[in-house]
Amino acid sequence: MIEDKNQQRTALSELGEFGLIEHLTKSFKVNQESTIKGIGDDAAVLDFKTKKAVITTDLLVEGVHFDLSYMPLKHLGYKAVIVNLSDVYAMNATATQITVSIAVSNRFPLEAIEELYAGIETAAKLYNVDVVGGDTTSSTSGLLISITALGKADEKDLVYRNGAKSNDLLVVSGDIGGAYLGLQVMEREKQVFKVNPNSQPDLDQYAYIIERQLKPEARKDIVVLLKDLDVKPTSMIDISDGLSSEIIHLCKQSNVGCDLYEEKIPLDPQVISTCEEFNMDSTTIALNGGEDYELLMTISQEDFPKIKANPNLTVIGYMTEESRGMHLVTRSETKIPLKAQGWNSLSE
Amino acid sequence: MIEDKNQQRTALSELGEFGLIEHLTKSFKVNQESTIKGIGDDAAVLDFKTKKAVITTDLLVEGVHFDLSYMPLKHLGYKAVIVNLSDVYAMNATATQITVSIAVSNRFPLEAIEELYAGIETAAKLYNVDVVGGDTTSSTSGLLISITALGKADEKDLVYRNGAKSNDLLVVSGDIGGAYLGLQVMEREKQVFKVNPNSQPDLDQYAYIIERQLKPEARKDIVVLLKDLDVKPTSMIDISDGLSSEIIHLCKQSNVGCDLYEEKIPLDPQVISTCEEFNMDSTTIALNGGEDYELLMTISQEDFPKIKANPNLTVIGYMTEESRGMHLVTRSETKIPLKAQGWNSLSE
Numbered sequence: 001m002i003e004d005k006n007q008q009r010t011a012l013s014e015l016g017e018f019g020l021i022e023h024l025t026k027s028f029k030v031n032q033e034s035t036i037k038g039i040g041d042d043a044a045v046l047d048f049k050t051k052k053a054v055i056t057t058d059l060l061v062e063g064v065h066f067d068l069s070y071m072p073l074k075h076l077g078y079k080a081v082i083v084n085l086s087d088v089y090a091m092n093a094t095a096t097q098i099t100v101s102i103a104v105s106n107r108f109p110l111e112a113i114e115e116l117y118a119g120i121e122t123a124a125k126l127y128n129v130d131v132v133g134g135d136t137t138s139s140t141s142g143l144l145i146s147i148t149a150l151g152k153a154d155e156k157d158l159v160y161r162n163g164a165k166s167n168d169l170l171v172v173s174g175d176i177g178g179a180y181l182g183l184q185v186m187e188r189e190k191q192v193f194k195v196n197p198n199s200q201p202d203l204d205q206y207a208y209i210i211e212r213q214l215k216p217e218a219r220k221d222i223v224v225l226l227k228d229l230d231v232k233p234t235s236m237i238d239i240s241d242g243l244s245s246e247i248i249h250l251c252k253q254s255n256v257g258c259d260l261y262e263e264k265i266p267l268d269p270q271v272i273s274t275c276e277e278f279n280m281d282s283t284t285i286a287l288n289g290g291e292d293y294e295l296l297m298t299i300s301q302e303d304f305p306k307i308k309a310n311p312n313l314t315v316i317g318y319m320t321e322e323s324r325g326m327h328l329v330t331r332s333e334t335k336i337p338l339k340a341q342g343w344n345s346l347s348e
Numbered sequence: 349m350i351e352d353k354n355q356q357r358t359a360l361s362e363l364g365e366f367g368l369i370e371h372l373t374k375s376f377k378v379n380q381e382s383t384i385k386g387i388g389d390d391a392a393v394l395d396f397k398t399k400k401a402v403i404t405t406d407l408l409v410e411g412v413h414f415d416l417s418y419m420p421l422k423h424l425g426y427k428a429v430i431v432n433l434s435d436v437y438a439m440n441a442t443a444t445q446i447t448v449s450i451a452v453s454n455r456f457p458l459e460a461i462e463e464l465y466a467g468i469e470t471a472a473k474l475y476n477v478d479v480v481g482g483d484t485t486s487s488t489s490g491l492l493i494s495i496t497a498l499g500k501a502d503e504k505d506l507v508y509r510n511g512a513k514s515n516d517l518l519v520v521s522g523d524i525g526g527a528y529l530g531l532q533v534m535e536r537e538k539q540v541f542k543v544n545p546n547s548q549p550d551l552d553q554y555a556y557i558i559e560r561q562l563k564p565e566a567r568k569d570i571v572v573l574l575k576d577l578d579v580k581p582t583s584m585i586d587i588s589d590g591l592s593s594e595i596i597h598l599c600k601q602s603n604v605g606c607d608l609y610e611e612k613i614p615l616d617p618q619v620i621s622t623c624e625e626f627n628m629d630s631t632t633i634a635l636n637g638g639e640d641y642e643l644l645m646t647i648s649q650e651d652f653p654k655i656k657a658n659p660n661l662t663v664i665g666y667m668t669e670e671s672r673g674m675h676l677v678t679r680s681e682t683k684i685p686l687k688a689q690g691w692n693s694l695s696e
Contacts, residue, residue, distance in 0.1 A: 036400060040601070041509050042438035042585055043404035043499070048396055052384060056391035057481055057496060059449040063488040090390035101407040101494055133405055139492070140411040146449055146483075146494035148405060151391070161389050237390055253388070 009109035012138075020110075021136050024117045028124070028131045032096045034152060035130045044132035046097060051152040056087035062142035070186040073112055075214045076145070077119025083240065084149035085127055086218040086293040090238035091160075092226065093153035095218075097132045098124065101146040103139035116145075127220055157232065159297070164235040164254035168298040170317040171233075171307065173222045175266040176243055177282060180289025181274045182206065182213030208270045216293045222312060229306045233297035244287040245340040246296045248326060254298075257320035260338065262330045264316040287328070288341040357457035360486070368458075369484050372465045376472070376479045380444045382500060383478045392480035394445060399500040404435035410490035418534040421460055423562045425467025428493045431588070433475055434566040434641040436499035438586035440507040440574065443566075445480045446472065449494040451487035464493075475568055505580065507645070512583040512602035516646040518665040519581075519655065521570045523614040524591055525630060528637025529622045530554065530561030556618045564641045570660060577654045581645035592635040593688040594644045596674060602646075605668035608686065610678045612664040635676070636689040 015023055021039075030038045037045040046053070060066060060080050068076075081098060088095040100120055104113060124131050129149070185206045192199050203210060219238075226233065235254055237246045243265070251258050265286045275282040298319055299307065307313045317329075327335040363371055369387075378386045385393040394401070408414060408428050416424075429446060436443040448468055452461060472479050477497070533554045540547050551558060567586075574581065583602055585594045591613070599606050613634045623630040646667055647655065655661045665677075674686040 036503075037508065042435040043402040043441070043497075045439070045506060046401040046403060047503075048401060053394040053396060053401060054391040055394060055445075055447060055481060055496075055498070057447045057449050057483055057494075059451055059483045059485050059494060061451050061485055061487050064451075064486050087390040091393070093391070097403075099403060099405045099496060101405050103407055103409050103412075103492060133403060135405055135407045135494075137407050137409055138412050139409050141489050144407075144451060144487070144492055146405075146407060148403075148447060148496040149391075150403070155384075155395075158393060160385065 008111050010111060012104070012106060012108065012110055012113070015110065020113070021134070024113065024136070025131065028121060030130045031128060032130045034096050035132055038130055038132045039134070044097070044099070046132070046150065048152050052155050052158060054088055054091045054093045054151045054153065055148065056084055057146065057148040058083050058087070060145045062144065068143070069190055071214060073115040074119035077116040078123045078215055080145045080147050081120055081123035081127070082216050082218045082293060084147045085129065085220070086238040086240070088149050088151035089219055089223050090236050090295060091151065091153065092157050092223055092233065092236060093151035094223070095127055095129045095149055095151040095220070097130045097150040099148045100131055100134040101136070103137050103144040105139050105141055105143070108143065127218065159233050159236040161235050161237050161250055162253040164250050164256050164298040164319050165300070166256050166319055166321050168234050168300055168319045169304060169315050170247070170258060170260065170296070170319060171299055171313050172239070172243070172266065172294055172296050172316050173219050173312055174292070174294045175268045175271070176239060176292045176294055177271045177286040177289045178209040178212035178268055179216060179291035180285055181271055181278070182209035182211070184278060185210060185274065186213065206270065206274065208268055209274060213291065216291065218293055219295045222295050225310070225312060229310070231299055231303045231306050233299050236295055236297040239292040239294045239296050240290060242288040242290040242341060243296065244338045247338055248340045250296065250298060251319070251326050255322045257322050257324040258317055258326045258338070259320055260317040260328050262328055264314065266314045266316070283328070287338070356459050358459060360452070360454060360456065360458055360461070363458065368461070369482070372461065372484070373479065376469060378478045379476060380478045382444050383480055386478055386480045387482070392445070392447070394480070394498065396500050400503050400506060402436055402439045402441045402499045402501065403496065404432055405494065405496040406431050406435070408493045410492065416491070417538055419562060421463040422467035424493070425464040426471045426563055428495050429468055429471035429475070430564050430566045430641060432495045432497035433477065433568070434586040434588070436497050437567055437571050438584050438643060439499065439501065440505050440571055440581065440584060441499035441501035442571070443475055443477045443497055443499045443568070445478045445498040447481040447496045448479055449483040451485050451492040453487050453489055453491070456491065475566065507581050507584040509583050509585050509598055510601040512598050512604050512646040512667050513648070514604050514667055514669050516582050516648055516667045517652060517663050518595070518606060518608065518644070518667060519647055519661050520587070520591070520614065520642055520644050520664050521567050521660055522640070522642040523616045523619070524587060524640045524642055525619045525634040525637045526557040526560035526616055527564060527639035528633055529619055529626070530557035530559070532626060533558060533622065534561065554618065554622065556616055557622060561639065564639065566641055567643045570643050573658070573660060577658070579647055579651045579654050581647050584643055584645040587640040587642045587644050588638060590636040590638040590689060591644065592686045595686055596688045598644065598646065599667070599674050603670045605670050605672040606665055606674045606686070607668055608665035608676050610676055612662065614662045614664070635686070
């Protein structure tokens with residue numbers, strides 16, 4: 001949170017809209033064979049051949065989805081891409097292209113937007129997606145990023161939200177709750193900083209959960225792993241709004257119920273220790289925290305032997321008849337109905 | 349500009365984010381055979397089979413691209429779709445799907461967002477495109493609309509910006525300059541209204557140019573017409589930033605020059621009379637006004653007989669060797685270099 005007062009500042013107006021787009025995208029290379037024509041025409045041209053195309057879009061708004069007082073612009077650009085790719089992987093598809101639109105107020109110098117694009121480019125390279133289009137415009141206040149991601153898959157590989165069956169196992173990748181707690185740590189540091197701008201926070205013990213918030217990853221590897229294990233989930237969704245909310249989506253769209261076991265929910269030790277420090281209940285955080293970008297899926301019990309030894313996948317419950325409802329089974333074996341607290345940006 | 353004080357106001361927070369999306373999109377139907385799965389999963393699923401897919405995206409920001417004091421929300425929704433479809437048609441492709449993301453401040457009641465979506469739905473129906481996804485979130489101020497449009501075409505039919513050859517004819521659809529003048533009329537009425545809120549503007553004589561601004565159309569019909577006439581343009585672009593700016597794009601990307609004839613530029617009589625009233629030069633308006641959403645193309649001279657009798661297409665000049673530069677040839681036969689004034693949202 002220490003600002004370099006000597007940093008270079010080039011006004012966006014010096015480049016103009018066309019100049020800005022050209023400047024920001026000139027280093028972007030096209031790698032996907034499905035990209036026939038990238039940036040530079042009225043539209044990009046893509047060729048998915050015999051594959052199906054998937055498309056998803058997300059909007060990130062300053063002051064709603066991110067706070068630039070602790071979110072570095074490079075991380076923000078990276079995360080904006082990840083949020084979208086995660087939706088592509090949740091279809092069991094391969095991400096191939098993105099378009100990036102930003103609205104930015106003139107308070108941002110060119111160098112800030114370059115940082116944002118550096119993050120976008122880093123994510124695009126790492127996940128091997130081409131940036132094929134976008135729009136850059138001014139906003140009357142703040143920064144807004146709208147990304148659309150495309151992917152491809154063979155029809156037989158696509159996994160929807162509506163295929164879960166009673167008795168299927170409920171499985172989650174990685175661990176959850178970290179991103180939300182990372183946000184809590186940074187909100188606290190922001191308040192400390194306001195009171196004492198010379199304080200030097202020691203955040204080492206929160207490194208993992210802060211990274212989960214500032215630089216999340218999308219589970220491209222899980223799509224590859226499932227293919228390697230020869231497991232096709234019966235349904236799948238990514239966890240952006242919290243485990244509880246996503247389970248409810250799968251149940252409602254598949255017309256099934258669910259028993260989720262509290263003791264099975266995978267939590268990182270940092271999540272547990274930070275919950276204790278903040279006097280929060282780790283199960284509540286896992287259920288309602290959100291922004292984990294892990295994959296939540298249901299698999300047939302027949303496939304259990306294929307996944308049981310895998311450290312990336314945890315069975316956290318099983319699906320039931322719809323009439324039995326959706327419940328959390330607590331450590332004390334009490335059944336509590338699941339609620340979609342989730343994260344509601346329109347609630348205030 | 350007369351407000352109905354009794355209109356119903358439902359707070360967005362009453363529905364929440366999921367409820368809002370469901371409410372707004374429940375009447376949207378899927379018509380395109382290339383849409384396998386629309387709204388309701390992590391991503392939409394599309395199948396372009398042997399066709400190439402085209403994709404384009406545009407961002408519209410309140411206070412930058414539109415002013416709600418004279419832009420009805422329904423028209424705004426309609427126009428936001430048109431702006432994107434126009435880019436698809438500029439590839440000589442058929443528009444098939446859109447995704448719609450909006451960021452909206454809580455000052456808008458549900459009924460306002462319903463109006464916006466009614467305009468989006470009307471355009472989607474009329475142009476036969478499916479709404480297959482999107483995102484709805486809050487903003488800290490104002491309204492922002494981000495739309496991504498998809499289309500399809502056989503590879504042999506695609507027209508890029510870079511195919512113009514020396515001696516090709518420069519051709520434009522419809523007439524130009526109207527949208528910009530319509531905006532000037534409404535800006536004037538807004539000032540009048542501020543001084544005297546009881547004034548009743550008589551805008552009959554400006555009906556055409558106001559419609560060009562508030563409810564523009566995309567030239568889907570021209571793509572069909574070109575096919576019927578068996579004419580494939582050598583290059584094409586849509587006119588969003590002004591004729592001059594678009595000619596420069598075609599020239600630069602095709603490595604050619606251009607002579608544009610002032611006397612050939614198609615102007616509606618209302619554009620001419622309003623320019624006189626506002627003491628503006630109609631050629632300047634046509635060159636730099638923008639938002640016409642007409643198609644600008646180059647065609648081989650061999651194809652001239654096929655288009656010459658068509659009232660929708662006007663030859664306005666011809667392409668030259670690159671070394672000869674890009675010029676407007678005035679009525680007095682003076683040559684003036686073309687400049688990309690365009691419309692630059694980042695300039696202030």
